[in-house]
Amino acid sequence: MINRMILNQTSYFGAGAVASIVDEIKKRGFSKALVVTDKDLIKFHVADKVTSLLDKAGLAYEIFSDVKANPSVNVVKQGVAAFKAAGADYLIAIGGGSPTDTSKAIGIIINNPEFADVVSLEGCAATSRPCVPIIAIPTTAGTAAEVTINYVITDEEKKRKFVCVDPHDIPVIAVIDPEMMSSMPKGLTAATGMDALTHAIEGYITKAAWELTDMMHLKAIEIISRSLRGAVNNTPEGRDGMALGQYIAGMGFSNVGLGIVHSMAHSLGGFYNTPHGIANAVLLPYVMEYNAPATGEKYREIARAMGVANVDAMSTEEARKAAVDAVRKLSVDVGIPQKMRELPSVKEEDLPALAEMSFADVCTGGNPRDTSVADILEIYRNAF
Incomplete structure (x- = not known):
């Protein structure tokens, strides 16, 4: 029997690890990020812990904060449009599983536009290209979306969730910083x-x-x-x-x-x-x-x-x-x-x-x- 292991390229662990993203962004030659998060993380200044690092380093980004719990097909489509409008070339996901799952879907569709309807990604879709690079920064300790090849999207019209399993969607960098999780209720x-x-x-x-x-x-x-x-x-x-x-x-x-x-x-x-x-x-x-x-x-x-x-x-x-x-x-x-x-x-x-x-x-x-x-x-x- 053959067993397969797929993990993300690079991970950082420990308090303060989020500062590592600046060097990684520069080393990899990324130009502009679409930061994918939710409005609560903006409101309570959790996302600021990341964007302040980008500001200090002079790194360009725009924010897409319309992610909600159980991200929907429509939210993914909005994120794809935001990525294109921003002229971004990579994604930074800040939050629990929802922003990272949304980022995975956005990143896959940008490089595999034949799946733009989102619902065709269900199961093991035959994508041909890796998603755009994702830096995943979890603010919850649970989903592990930063290291998995899975993501879940909600089809609100049919009142159902569907699971997508795709080796092409895994983030390239994961930052597991407990200080990013300290504000969780x-x-x-x-x-x-x-x-x-x-x-x-x-x-x-x-x-x-x-x-x-x-x-x-x-x-x-x-x-x-x-x-x-x-x-x-x-x-x-x-x-x-x-x-x-x-x-x-x-x-x-x-x-x-x-x-x-x-x-x-x-x-x-x-x-x-x-x-x-x-x-x-x-x-x-x-x-x-x-x-x-x-x-x-x-x-x-x-x-x-x-x-x-x-x-x-x-x-x-x-x-x-x-x-x-x-x-x-x-x-x-x-x-x-x-x-x-x-x-x-x-x-x-x-x-x-x-x-x-x-x-x-x-x-x-x-x-x-x-x-x-x-x-x-x-x-x-x-x-x-």
Whole structure:
């Protein structure tokens, strides 16, 4: 069997790492950036930490700040137009997964204009050219979009999210600077952190997992489990740990895929605009229970990585329960809702439609246990 690994070209880690972009821009001969971000990051001066560096160095840029959570087809089209109007030759994405996903779509379409409708990028589109260069600077510790070959766009007309998987979209530079994440409120820190844990756990048990990605995912589970509570309380150690842990998870899952936690979360996001991290966090323990019979001894290692004591003395079933219980406890500790009915707008009568949509999601194929619409519907009902 042949396994493939794709990572971004260059990454910088640590407090103050964002200053590294100036030398990288000059070395690479970039002329003008389109800075892709959202209005809140402008309003609260988070984006200023980057643009002030550009100003000081005399580097040209224009700002596109119309990105919203769960970026839509129309937002991508607006971004493509803004890139062309600016005369830019590279992108700087500042924010969570939404600005980076938007940048990936913009960058792909600029160099592959036959995909200008955006929706044709769904799945593994046959793009022929790498996207324009992207410098990704995350302000949340969760999506790892800066190191993945995936991005997610919302088709608002059809009330659905679609996943794009393309080696041509990966940023050339990633800057993982915990100081860029320090202004995240508690709720967002918790949600994005549980998103990262979901990446690590789903990546570890997915059908395509192998030794190299197992190593990454187990280390990510360990780091996230010991760091997330501190990050929610805004401790430097917690922020540093989450910044690194989410990136390591991204290195792994980008190369082996995910499972039905993400399929089901994508449906919630497309249908109700539910924040992705919250959707993953609520669903994760229920899907773990469903998947347990298809995971061998892997839940024992998840429990161990999460700090559960005496796992070697447990039976397989006990170890599996311990892993799920550890995930639930972390989720409760950081304030995540435990049932879908606690989420805004979610209606029980919509569950059959959500199940159909989830089964069709690209992530479903990677789930360790073969599933069906009926099985997914039952998980939704248990989670509701």
